[in-house]
């Protein structure tokens with residue numbers, strides 16, 4: 001999906017909501033456990049319920065890998081089920097020497113390899129340019145680079161001074177010499193709104209993937225006020241607050257209500 005297409009979808013749906021598919025078999029409603037593939041049955045119901053309000057879906061790969069081959073099968077079925085007008089993110093946080101990164105890129109971007117055809121993958125920048133470039137070699141696919149993450153531990157390295165700047169600033173500036181804003185997004189936590197104005201100075205045109213509203217307590221109002229740009233430029237993720245809004249048979253209705261509330265608030269900022 002191109003940046004232009006993503007932007008059009010954002011304005012058409014009046015939403016920049018990304019639904020995080022962090023599907024934990026231990027948390028899904030018990031009546032689904034008798035399904036042949038409970039994780040896919042849950043995801044299908046969540047996607048059906050939230051698709052009117054969402055522009056993106058983000059399966060976190062850890063939740064599928066933890067289930068072994070069954071999890072991979074659920075992931076394949078889920079990614080194939082997501083509507084074509086939604087952007088897809090493999091939240092895998094990969095990155096290794098170039099030779100190995102090229103296999104990670106094949107895994108998520110080449111459907112003839114592992115059966116997956118994601119639009120984007122999250123990548124850790126720590127190993128530098130040659131660990132990221134293999135992901136950029138797929139036309140139409142995106143790298144979403146970790147910049148300033150939502151967790152407390154982001155202070156340990158990302159906020160450390162490097163000369164006049166902080167490490168996350170160096171990451172964002174340097175990565176822009178590797179790729180255009182049509183191939184590269186940055187992860188910025190919704191809990192990091194104090195740094196968001198600075199982030200928008202460094203990367204005014206890039207899309208930002210912003211996890212951390214909902215269960216982590218980030219403010220959608222603050223993120224939107226500072227982070228929106230002329231093409232939308234935000235994908236705000238919520239996972240647990242939508243997926244597990246109810247543990248009962250009304251889980252899909254409650255998920256839809258949570259997603260709709262976020263979308264309505266987003267529409268008021270666009």
Ligand SMILES: O=c1ccn([C@@H]2O[C@H](COP(=O)(O)O)[C@@H](O)[C@H]2O)c(=O)[nH]1
Nearest residue numbers: 060149150189211214215216238239240
């Ligand atoms: O900085 C980051 C980067 C990634 N995440 C991921 O986003 C979701 C958030 O889930 P919630 O349930 O909405 O808190 C999850 O997959 C994280 O691994 C993040 O939270 N922060």
